[in-house]
Amino acid sequence: MMRLSILMLLLLVSAPLLAGEVRVVTSFTIVADITREVGGERVAVTSLVGPDGDSHAFEPAPAHARKITEADLVVRNGLGFEGWMDRLLDVAGGSARVVTASRGVDAIDAGDHAHDHHHDDGHSHGDTDPHAWLDVARARTYVRNIRDGLKAVDPDHAETYAERADAYLDVLEALDDQIRETLAAVPRERRRILTSHAAFGYFEDAYGIEFLSPRGLSTEAEPSAAEVAELVREARAHRVAALLPDNLTDARLLHRIAEESDMTVGPTLYSDALSPEDGPAPTYTRMMEHNAGVIAEALEADP
Ligand SMILES: [Zn+2]
Incomplete structure (x- = not known):
């Protein structure tokens, strides 16, 4: 009886220590949220650019480099969104795996549509439009890439990430339909x-x-x-x-x-x-x- 309750106490104490074991640093809040959805309690996610922040104009400080040095996984958008990221990764060193969340999406050119005056709005977006997450179907690719990154750095919990990713992909599929309905x-x-x-x-x-x-x-x-x-x-x-x-x-x-x-x-x-x-x-x-x-x-x- 005594032994059993000590064991239970140990379980209660050790459970929270298992949470947040995988340290993930993301460039901005949108991929941070998607990473939390896929990673659940296993991941501790830090976003370099915070809420309402401008990732185009972001200037990393030494503290940001330190976060990357200590990370297991870095998640960025890609498509030229974070022009500062490559240099930051070089400066930071460390052993983090880097996931480009947009990898494999059908990208569009910044000047693709007739009424877009992209290059003149004071931001340096480059030739490719980086804002692929604003299409929910493309954001589902982000989920898969982030899932694969988490599996690679934490293979013991690959099943958990696969299940959580599947559940979230379903949520996003429903969201995509809901947006079309709202705009119909x-x-x-x-x-x-x-x-x-x-x-x-x-x-x-x-x-x-x-x-x-x-x-x-x-x-x-x-x-x-x-x-x-x-x-x-x-x-x-x-x-x-x-x-x-x-x-x-x-x-x-x-x-x-x-x-x-x-x-x-x-x-x-x-x-x-x-x-x-x-x-x-x-x-x-x-x-x-x-x-x-x-x-x-x-x-x-x-x-
Ligand atoms: Zn932008």
Whole structure:
């Protein structure tokens, strides 16, 4: 009896120590969340760029390198999203396995769609659009790559990762259907949005909503009256139905455009980072639900 209760006590004490054994460092919050979904309690995930953070403009510090040195697994997006990552990995050294979450996705060019002015928005995205997670079907590839990375560094628990990944893949499949349903009611002629950051190319590709972003202006620059007038003219010419800012770009320009036109600025979309815990997009699935809901509501309403 005595021996049994000591054994039970030992089990209770040792169980929490097993959690978080695999140290994973991710570049940004979206792959951090996907990694937590697949890894469960086995993984301790740290994201270098935090909630609402801009991964394009991120400048790693020595503390970030130390996190990578100590990691078992590093997960990055790839497709040129984290221009700083290769150098950081070189500086950090260590023995972490590196997973590129987007490996194998059908990538699109940054300038692929007619109304995209990607190269001029102050970010250096390169030639490939890196924001592949904004299509849930492509994000399912992320899940598989992350699962395989976790299996490789923690093979004793490969079965756990496989099961958790399968369950999450089902969740994402349902989410993909749900987004299509949410957007189904949007009339064809109202499927065009002006946003502040050209991140939604994959969302456009997957869900048939077009996105324009302002041409020829860096995100920091204060636009002249003539530039704002040109943007208003362009928005009207392209029959933009809604102005929606995103969570990492200054929304002032959209507000200037709204002032000069008969439009209003709608709620914030989440593109390159999750919100903090108490925000509307603290997980990947909630982010995508939030975006679809905001878009549907903004486009369904009459101007
Ligand atoms: Zn971006």
